[in-house]
Amino acid sequence: MSQASSASVRPDLLQNYSELFGAKTIDGRTVNVEELIGRLTRETRDEFAVLMKARHDLHAKVARRQQQYDFLDPTVGVADPDGNRASVADIRQGMLDGFFGRKTGAAWCIAPSQPIPKDVTTPGLEGTGPSIDLGMAMGALNSGASQWMWDWEDAGGDYKDQLYQAWRHLKQILAHEWDGKPYEHPKKKRTYRIDVPREKWPTIFHRVSGLHLCNRQIFVDGQEAPAMIPGLVIHALNNYESQKKNGSGIYYYVPKVESWQEALLVGRLLKSLEAAMGIPRGTLKIKMLNERAEFALQQEVIEWVLRENLIGPNVGRWDYINSREDMFHHDASMVFPNPSAVAMTEPSMSYYTRRNALLALLAGAMPIGGMAAQMQNPRAPENDSKALRDIWFDKLRERLTGLFSINGRLHDTYRQSWVATVSPAYVAAGREPLVTEFKELQRIVDETTPEERARLESLGLLKNGTIAPLELSDQDLTVDKLWSSQTRTQLLARPQGPTTEDGMRYAMYMATEFMYQQLHGNNAAAIDDPNTGLRFMNDLATYEIFWHFLYLVVFHGAELTADGKYSKAGERVTPVLFMRLLDERRETVQALFEKLGTKYEDTDAELVLQVLKRQVVDDSSGKLVPQTRWIKYGSRVLLSLVEQSAGDRDAILDAIFSRSRGELVGLVARADEGPGREQARRALRAYDYVYDVFEPAEGVAA
Numbered sequence: 001m002s003q004a005s006s007a008s009v010r011p012d013l014l015q016n017y018s019e020l021f022g023a024k025t026i027d028g029r030t031v032n033v034e035e036l037i038g039r040l041t042r043e044t045r046d047e048f049a050v051l052m053k054a055r056h057d058l059h060a061k062v063a064r065r066q067q068q069y070d071f072l073d074p075t076v077g078v079a080d081p082d083g084n085r086a087s088v089a090d091i092r093q094g095m096l097d098g099f100f101g102r103k104t105g106a107a108w109c110i111a112p113s114q115p116i117p118k119d120v121t122t123p124g125l126e127g128t129g130p131s132i133d134l135g136m137a138m139g140a141l142n143s144g145a146s147q148w149m150w151d152w153e154d155a156g157g158d159y160k161d162q163l164y165q166a167w168r169h170l171k172q173i174l175a176h177e178w179d180g181k182p183y184e185h186p187k188k189k190r191t192y193r194i195d196v197p198r199e200k201w202p203t204i205f206h207r208v209s210g211l212h213l214c215n216r217q218i219f220v221d222g223q224e225a226p227a228m229i230p231g232l233v234i235h236a237l238n239n240y241e242s243q244k245k246n247g248s249g250i251y252y253y254v255p256k257v258e259s260w261q262e263a264l265l266v267g268r269l270l271k272s273l274e275a276a277m278g279i280p281r282g283t284l285k286i287k288m289l290n291e292r293a294e295f296a297l298q299q300e301v302i303e304w305v306l307r308e309n310l311i312g313p314n315v316g317r318w319d320y321i322n323s324r325e326d327m328f329h330h331d332a333s334m335v336f337p338n339p340s341a342v343a344m345t346e347p348s349m350s351y352y353t354r355r356n357a358l359l360a361l362l363a364g365a366m367p368i369g370g371m372a373a374q375m376q377n378p379r380a381p382e383n384d385s386k387a388l389r390d391i392w393f394d395k396l397r398e399r400l401t402g403l404f405s406i407n408g409r410l411h412d413t414y415r416q417s418w419v420a421t422v423s424p425a426y427v428a429a430g431r432e433p434l435v436t437e438f439k440e441l442q443r444i445v446d447e448t449t450p451e452e453r454a455r456l457e458s459l460g461l462l463k464n465g466t467i468a469p470l471e472l473s474d475q476d477l478t479v480d481k482l483w484s485s486q487t488r489t490q491l492l493a494r495p496q497g498p499t500t501e502d503g504m505r506y507a508m509y510m511a512t513e514f515m516y517q518q519l520h521g522n523n524a525a526a527i528d529d530p531n532t533g534l535r536f537m538n539d540l541a542t543y544e545i546f547w548h549f550l551y552l553v554v555f556h557g558a559e560l561t562a563d564g565k566y567s568k569a570g571e572r573v574t575p576v577l578f579m580r581l582l583d584e585r586r587e588t589v590q591a592l593f594e595k596l597g598t599k600y601e602d603t604d605a606e607l608v609l610q611v612l613k614r615q616v617v618d619d620s621s622g623k624l625v626p627q628t629r630w631i632k633y634g635s636r637v638l639l640s641l642v643e644q645s646a647g648d649r650d651a652i653l654d655a656i657f658s659r660s661r662g663e664l665v666g667l668v669a670r671a672d673e674g675p676g677r678e679q680a681r682r683a684l685r686a687y688d689y690v691y692d693v694f695e696p697a698e699g700v701a702a
Contacts, residue, residue: 026279042220051261113280126147130151132162142194145202149418153208205252232269251311256291258295294323326548353398369399371537372394398414400459405472406474508582508585560572639689652682
């Protein structure tokens with residue numbers, strides 16, 4: 001394959017991280033990293049474009065009442081990466097036939113060629129975070145977690161050279177280059193080392209970027225490569241041999257999938273990667289993040305499409321909330337209440353959690369629970385006991401949610417779940433409810449407080465204090481009942497709760513705190529919660545929830561349910577109210593920086609407020625009105641701004657919020673060669689990235 005057909009890596013990264021690129025040997029076969037990235041990108045980039053456009057087309061059809069969000073029509077034909085085809089009806093019936101052991105032509109289950117590896121099924125708590133910091137990466141191995149997901153999406157973006165630092169650290173650790181060696185942290189002035197033997201390490205997973213993200217440093221034919229592809233390739237080619245020696249394998253988390261067609265693209269990439277490596281079909285294994293409501297509506301079909309590679313689906317709490325904000329952004333009756341009011345015990349969230357486990361069980365997959373986001377707060381150690389208890393209860397609730405008695409046989413599904421910290425105490429807190437054998441689980445339940453027990457009783461997980469698995473029979477598990485209109489309603493129902501000025505104030509605080517962190521390359525930010533005194537991990541998904549909530553209550557003029565500082569119960573949210581809260585936030589931040597001895601103007605604080613303002617309201621006509629442009633992923637606005645100059649940031653913001661694409665194409669055409677034209681091109685590229693436009697323009701890659 002010629003050099004021209006390879007992917008092009010930014011020269012400084014190629015030089016500084018050369019060990020990640022070039023030729024790699026897999027079972028005696030030579031595979032080149034850049035060439036494989038280039039080939040996979042060319043094979044699939046048109047499909048990426050079609051699928052991103054399809055997301056917007058579906059939302060537009062629903063807004064025009066030409067379609068509704070629903071389960072797939074039983075007659076729809078579905079394909080898998082290996083060329084097999086089946087109708088949705090056959091997939092559903094075949095899943096049930098497989099579960100009940102019926103020998104039919106439609107029967108199927110996951111992992112038909114290569115079984116689910118034993119090391120990915122160990123009960124316990126799964127940690128997550130970036131391995132940008134080598135000390136943190138060593139802490140992950142020492143944490144006591146049963147699995148660890150190193151995150152190259154929500155928590156590990158491509159700011160500067162962070163991705164490549166993280167990939168280097170992972171490669172070195174898996175190759176045992178740090179075994180027995182101390183690491184002197186240059187900034188923290190602390191010594192780190194791996195304290196546990198290999199057999200006690202967590203099983204390692206690598207979370208790749210979603211289909212909607214690009215890699216800003218790796219190009220194919222002058223275009224940014226889809227970020228998922230380098231994530232898949234670099235991990236597999238660099239770490240397959242090490243993991244084989246470690247008695248483990250190459251395991252991924254795949255996020256943000258919304259349809260079976262998107263799952264098919266993921267499956268094709270995995271199959272092509274296996275073929276390039278010369279390894280058996282189904283060797284690469286994945287956990288899927290069931291974090292979009294669109295995914296939940298197609299879960300059984302997605303499981304069928306990905307059955308060769310699938311381990312199981314994971315509950316993605318934050319994105320599941322945000323996905324419904326996104327899906328119904330046109331519908332005033334579906335505007336969510338204050339984000340802090342939507343917890344996992346809310347009926348739609350609880351039902352989604354249980355259904356995730358049930359459909360995984362029926363397909364022979366292993367479901368994984370959701371994130372407990374509590375973090376240790378060194379500034380408030382008095383809150384540790386509450387945070388630890390909250391994690392413990394969250395995992396107990398999840399374990400009980402995954403208990404099913406089907407035709408009298410017990411199925412205990414949620415044996416793994418997530419935590420957001422490497423702190424051993426926090427990992428240990430959530431571990432107990434997951435690793436305890438079922439026969440001892442009632443003893444754990446008996447340790448609950450009366451308030452905790454009442455919450456579990458209200459969810460139907462206990463009856464008179466005794467564990468109550470969901471009782472089902474084969475008469476309950478039928479196609480008609482599992483995919484009924486009532487089931488759809490339960491998955492998509494709007495949560496009940498207050499909509500208040502304080503809720504807006506809280507959302508503004510959380511959104512701006514994260515935005516400030518993200519503009520400095522920190523995609524996983526521990527933020528103090530003013531409501532509880534606890535500290536929570538926030539990422540791109542939580543940010544989307546908070547700013548989308550602000551957009552929607554302003555755009556639809558949501559009715560307030562309580563009095564506030566500037567408003568009364570029964571009044572409607574207005575752009576004026578939003579601006580009062582934004583001005584209040586500015587004053588608070590200015591006072592904080594003054595107290596810290598930092599000049600407000602020397603920070604990105606005002607940029608953060610201006611971005612949020614333009615996301616939610618528009619005053620370009622001289623009149624303050626709600627912003628009409630809906631942005632599915634506001635994080636892509638931030639990613640378009642990070643590492644850009646002040647002038648380019650202004651041009652990019654104007655492009656995204658104030659100009660049409662035709663105007664931007666005209667600006668590129670009229671600009672003189674040099675800095676002016678390059679700035680116009682950057683602005684157009686940012687517009688196309690934010691709005692999923694794939695139309696080429698003169699001098700600008702599609």
